[in-house]
Amino acid sequence: MLNPTAARQLISMQGERVRWFQALPCDCRDPGDPDYGDERTCTKCEHGYVYREQELEDGVKALVTRQRREYLHPEVGMIRVQDLTVTTMADELPVDEFDKLVLVERAVSKKEIVRRGSGTSDVLGEAYPVEVVTVADGDTVFVAGEDFVFDESEGAVVWLADGDRPDGQTYAVHYTHAPVYWYTGAMMTEARPMPGHGAKWPQTGILNSKFPEG
Numbered sequence: 001m002l003n004p005t006a007a008r009q010l011i012s013m014q015g016e017r018v019r020w021f022q023a024l025p026c027d028c029r030d031p032g033d034p035d036y037g038d039e040r041t042c043t044k045c046e047h048g049y050v051y052r053e054q055e056l057e058d059g060v061k062a063l064v065t066r067q068r069r070e071y072l073h074p075e076v077g078m079i080r081v082q083d084l085t086v087t088t089m090a091d092e093l094p095v096d097e098f099d100k101l102v103l104v105e106r107a108v109s110k111k112e113i114v115r116r117g118s119g120t121s122d123v124l125g126e127a128y129p130v131e132v133v134t135v136a137d138g139d140t141v142f143v144a145g146e147d148f149v150f151d152e153s154e155g156a157v158v159w160l161a162d163g164d165r166p167d168g169q170t171y172a173v174h175y176t177h178a179p180v181y182w183y184t185g186a187m188m189t190e191a192r193p194m195p196g197h198g199a200k201w202p203q204t205g206i207l208n209s210k211f212p213e214g
């Protein structure tokens with residue numbers, strides 16, 4: 001990448017849309033506590049981090065490429081070849097260590113039996129559903145916008161007040177869901193200011209398909 005302007009153009013043309021969940025250390029983490037560590041029973045966080053989704057401006061993308069080499073990360077050990085790298089512009093998507101990126105354009109199909117709950121919505125089994133294709137039971141194919149709506153941030157089918165609902169305790173949902181990756185830091189190139197320019201270089205780091213533990 002020759003310069004920030006070219007990098008921004010490349011990311012915009014060849015990048016993909018993502019959802020970004022920022023990691024903040026949870027208040028259950030207390031380095032002064034002798035029990036601090038793996039024995040946490042906190043339900044607010046994952047691995048000591050609370051994740052909050054960050055809104056991205058329209059059109060913001062991340063350039064995701066397959067990582068083919070191995071190398072040693074000082075904290076999490078060897079990063080393996082099947083991992084991905086991601087490049088973003090730091091002013092658009094300042095992804096940081098242990099953040100999650102959901103690759104919504106890489107969603108795969110799933111058909112699931114969903115149990116009708118007592119409330120107005122039913123959460124789908126996968127953490128990051130992207131699109132609901134079909135909702136049906138043996139008798140009825142339900143109509144999006146009339147019988148139900150899909151809530152992406154909740155990952156749920158929400159039943160509407162005036163629409164039809166399943167008769168039985170279960171129904172079928174055909175939907176797509178996206179893989180989630182953990183960002184393990186900008187060990188390749190840090191976002192840094194260009195001499196004489198206000199613009200910054202893009203930042204590149206590794207995406208792991210599992211939470212990176214040492």
Ligand SMILES: [Zn+2]
Nearest residue numbers: 026028042045
């Ligand atoms: Zn916690």
